[in-house]
Amino acid sequence: MKNIKVIETNIDVSEIFEQLNLYPEDWGSQKKLKKVGLKDPEKYITTVDVLQLIMGGVNNKNESAEDTEICIETPAYKNHTKIIQYLSRRFKKIYRCGFLALPVDEIVGAHIDEGTYYLTKDRYHLSIQGRYQYFVGNESIIVEPGTLFWFNNKLPHGTVNIGDEVRITFVFDVPQFEKNP
Numbered sequence: 001m002k003n004i005k006v007i008e009t010n011i012d013v014s015e016i017f018e019q020l021n022l023y024p025e026d027w028g029s030q031k032k033l034k035k036v037g038l039k040d041p042e043k044y045i046t047t048v049d050v051l052q053l054i055m056g057g058v059n060n061k062n063e064s065a066e067d068t069e070i071c072i073e074t075p076a077y078k079n080h081t082k083i084i085q086y087l088s089r090r091f092k093k094i095y096r097c098g099f100l101a102l103p104v105d106e107i108v109g110a111h112i113d114e115g116t117y118y119l120t121k122d123r124y125h126l127s128i129q130g131r132y133q134y135f136v137g138n139e140s141i142i143v144e145p146g147t148l149f150w151f152n153n154k155l156p157h158g159t160v161n162i163g164d165e166v167r168i169t170f171v172f173d174v175p176q177f178e179k180n181p
Contacts, residue, residue, distance in 0.1 A: 003136040003152040005181035011146040013128050015082045020051075020099065020128070020168070026076035027051045027101070048108060052098035053077045053084075056117065066115025071095050083170055086126070095121060097172035099128070102161045110135070110156040121173040122181075123153040130167030133160045143169075150181040 028050045056065030057072045077084075087094050096117075102108065113123070125134070127147045134143050136157040143149065151157055161167040 001139045001141070003139050003155055004134065004141050005150045006141065007124070007148040007150060007181070009144070009147050011086075011126070011148060013126065013146050016080075016086065016126075016170070017128055017168075019080055019082045023076065023079040026079055027099075048106070049101040050098055051076060051080075051101075052096075053080055054095065054097050056096055064115060066113075066117050068117060083126075087172065091174045093175055095173040095175075097170065099168055099170050102130075102132070102159065102167040102169075104161055104164060104166065107160045108158045110158045112156055113153040118153060118173075120176050122150060122176050123171065123173050124148065124150050126170040126172075128168040128170060130161060130165050131163030132167045132169075133162050135159070 052074050053076055054071050054073050056068060057070035058065055058068055059070070083099075084094075087097075125143070125148070127143045127145050129145055131145075132143050134141055134149075134151065134157070136151045136153075137155045141149070142162070159167070
């Protein structure tokens with residue numbers, strides 16, 4: 001596969017997961033996104049919840065975080081040392097990052113990460129809990145907990161929770177480097 005590369009499997013993520021459970025208040029309770037134009041406005045396209053550790057920022061209200069290099073540690077950053085320790089053993093620099101939770105049978109539809117911020121970043125997932133299908137373009141993989149993978153986020157990509165529990169993954173960006181996948 002060209003657009004998805006599994007880096008490592010069977011990573012012990014138990015300490016990361018335990019630390020997540022110590023700080024449930026760090027989750028963002030992101031609101032459900034409503035489909036536009038439906039007769040029944042109570043239908044939703046996703047119920048993804050987010051726990052950001054480093055988020056994008058702007059200098060003024062006319063800017064978009066997708067077009068800036070600004071990265072801001074959230075208050076939750078200090079609570080999640082296990083994931084930061086794991087990443088710093090493997091990567092020299094981490095940019096924007098956070099945990100994403102996707103309920104059973106939910107999807108994140110195909111999308112492209114657009115903006116100048118993404119042009120010089122490579123994106124990875126570290127699966128923490130649950131089983132999911134991840135797709136990029138016409139490629140797809142089944143992801144089990146403890147899997148670290150890179151994917152080309154400049155192509156349409158998305159996921160389906162095919163497991164029987166909430167899927168939790170850690171999504172993070174690193175500088176693009178020729179030795180990255």
